[in-house]
Amino acid sequence: MSVNSFGHLFRLTTWGESHGPAIGCVVDGCPPGLDLDEPWVQQFLDLRRPGTSNNVSPRQEPDRVRIMSGVFEGKTTGTPIAMTIDNVDARSADYPKDAPHRPGHADFAYDAKYGFRDPRGGGRASARETAMRVAGGAVARLVIPEVNIAASVVEIGGEPDESRWEELLDDARTAGDSLGAIIECVAVGVPAGWGAPIYAKLDAGLAAACMGINAVKGVEIGEGFAAGRARGSESMEAKQASGIDGGISTGRAITIRVAFKPTSSIGIGGRHDPCxxxxxxPVVEAMVALVLADHKLLHRGQCG
Structure with a gap:
């Protein structure tokens, strides 16, 4: 069993490792006739690429995407869309084959499952893989033009005051430490009716998609854990604002909060993000777009 695909009718498969020659993805199930070119995808990739400031990994990857199939004369054809990004700044010597398991990483877990692992930058477990999720999410956005998806950092190191983030990051970097963060994503324009009760709940799909992002340790939909601390009379208005009831969208804005753990790569070699x-x-936005595109097609397939 190997699970490298995500989605039902709109399906993303990713491939590649952190220090391999390239990473890539295949998007299957995209409707035909949509405007798609490399600059459209590139604008989203540029938002997540490394090497752009002191607060992210210094690895210099331009992340230039190439569309290899599924597009003719700027339009999607309905066939699989393949995209690749070359890895140009890997330093595999930083990760010797006999390197011990790194605490907080997937090294031990991969060895336990496969009996073998690619030690170079975490291999498939590296956050490098998320570039292809962003590429797939860019295509997904074309399927849901009625929806606006926007995510931003709302906390770093437990601090919601943005004016303090630079100081916190500088202190952590100087100390050889790292910080966690919380991302808030809002989807506006989702029509009422997407999702399904019981086994295909829209909120469950969104939670699973975001929980599957590397380094994510918590996801809240709408009022989230605050609901467990509230009285019914206090939470009714918050429920109305959650955008999903009974696993089905209500037409209101959907808010998702995603918690990223501090980077585990502290005190070891290699190049890593301090936060x-x-x-x-952009990765959270991509996963939300992928789920919503899939649910739009599923809804259309059942209800027309």
Whole structure:
């Protein structure tokens, strides 16, 4: 069993490792006739790429995307859309084959499952893989033009005051430490009716998609855990604002909060993000877009 695909009718498969020659994805199920070119995808990739400031990994990857199939004369054809990004700044010597398992990483877990692992930058477990989720999410946005998706950092190191973030990051970097972060994503324009009761709940799909992002340890939909601390009389208005009832969208805005753990790569070699959550916003947006595109097609398939 190997689960490298995500989605039902709109399906994303990713491939590649952090230090391999390239990473890539295949988007299957995209409707034909949509305007798609490389600049459209590139604008989203540029938001998550490394090497752009002191607060992200210094690895210099331009992340230039190439569309290899599924597009003719600027239009999607309905066939699989393949995209690739070359890895140009890997330093595999930073990760010797006999390197011990790194605490907080997937090294031990991969060895336990497969009996073998690619030690170079975490291999498939690296956040490098999320670039292809962003590429797939760019295509998904074309399927849901009625929806606006926007995510941003709202906390770093437990601090919601943005004016203090630079100081916190500088202190953590100087100390060889790292910080966690919380991303908030809002989807506006989702029509009422997407999702399904019981086994295909829209909120469950969104939670699973965001929980599957590297370094994510918590997801809240709408009022989230605050609902467990509230009285019914206090939470009714918050429920109305959640955008999803009974697993089905209500037409209101959908708010998702995603918690990224502090980067585990402290005190070891290699190049890493002092706060991996800083580059998490475009990844969260992509996963939300992928889920919503899939649910739009599922809804249309059943209800017309």
């Amino acid at each position: 991996v959550g800083i580059r998490g916003a």
